[in-house]
């Protein structure tokens with residue numbers, strides 16, 4: 001049940017929406033010369049521009065009241081204090097400890113965890129340096145050139161996204177690869193061009209039981225043993241996990257195992273030893289800068305007043321469009337090619353965290369929760385799905401992400417990239433009216449009949465909202481800030497919707513059913529009785545296509 005104050009804030013927002021719906025965003029700009037300055041917030045060089053949204057001071061006041069009514073500040077304090085806010089798993093949520101630069105303790109169950117955090121990281125960084133410098137080598141004495149991270153979900157998406165984002169920082173001669181899918185094509189294609197003698201595998205799995213990761217790890221192990229000999233396994237594997245006993249069984253040497261803790265959720269684990277492949281690739285110093293970027297945002301999130309607090313503003317605008325305007329999707333479009341995997345990373349962060357239908361107390365939610373998060377880099381998207389953003393029947397709020405200057409790329413290209421990014425935000429916001437279209441076509445000398453036919457197709461409704469996040473360049477620290485901003489955005493939304501953002505029970509049923517189906521799929525003599533008609537039919541059809549006897 002949402003409390004009376006929250007209900008009142010939503011009612012006020014609903015009532016005010018009617019008023020705002022009759023005013024265009026362009027009108028809001030016309031009425032306020034200072035709108036850009038007033039509707040933007042900064043964190044060092046990072047600027048969050050939210051002036052192109054359907055908000056005015058009244059809407060923002062209601063949204064901030066909503067945050068207070070939902071006790072976002074109290075829930076934020078509980079998060080940072082290490083309370084077991086992930087109640088369904090009985091866990092604290094303290095990935096912020098991994099990037100804590102304050103010198104202050106971080107308490108879990110009455111114990112400061114910082115000493116463990118720092119010593120584990122120090123060990124991992126020594127290992128990373130050894131691989132980079134070639135003091136740690138493969139079984140045949142050659143230095144490593146290729147690092148293959150085997151992991152999935154939270155043990156893959158973050159490091160893979162970040163390694164791509166920070167590719168200019170990767171040491172020449174080193175390559176980072178990521179194998180996730182149980183589809184054997186993933187590992188086969190990744191290894192096709194690699195020399196096993198110079199390849200290091202890092203098995204990244206919090207639980208060390210995940211089907212996909214264990215299957216890929218076993219295949220890699222067999223291959224290494226077959227090609228280089230069983231004795232080479234110890235030299236070519238390292239692991240990141242919280243389950244040290246299971247890692248030992250796999251045969252990975254103790255000094256090549258890096259732990260983390262159950263208070264680090266999978267999709268929040270990039271900051272932990274799960275970042276090992278990234279740390280090897282970009283080096284410990286850059287990895288530390290990435291952590292510092294996360295800490296910058298933790299400080300900002302805790303200290304900035306709500307009205308200038310970027311993750312809070314991002315969250316409130318998201319709630320506003322989801323619950324007050326009824327928009328069911330949210331696009332994240334980086335005008336930064338190296339952030340190509342950022343939308344996929346955010347899909348997990350946002351949709352696995354907030355894709356819930358019950359409140360923390362287990363009651364049905366009364367408000368819609370996580371929108372569909374999607375996106376691809378600009379300008380590519382402009383030549384694909386932007387048509388729908390501009391003229392489709394659904395309004396999809398957009399986050400544009402762009403650097404002020406390129407990181408090791410051509411300045412001329414970047415100027416065009418930047419202009420494209422701004423042009424899209426402007427076009428979404430301003431649109432083009434029927435009268436404007438008619439005037440343009442008339443000027444082009446088109447006849448009245450032709451204009452009548454063509455004009456409707458050239459109208460852009462406009463008033464389609466977007467935020468722009470701009471940062472100086474995509475450094476490790478800037479990336480750390482971006483990731484942490486979205487983490488806290490997701491947290492604030494969960495606080496308003498009163499849901500647990502840190503469990504993921506919705507992924508379990510499919511795993512369980514797969515456990516039941518896999519033996520039937522593997523053995524064509526097993527009967528399909530008891531399965532639903534479609535599942536049984538599909539198994540039968542596969543058996544027929546693969547020339548096996550239906551059981």
Ligand code: G6Q
Pocket residue numbers: 152153154155204205206207208209210213265266267268352504
């Ligand atoms: C993330 C989820 C999930 C998890 C993967 C991999 O929050 O829990 O994506 O990261 O299922 O799990 P392991 O690291 O345990 O292999």
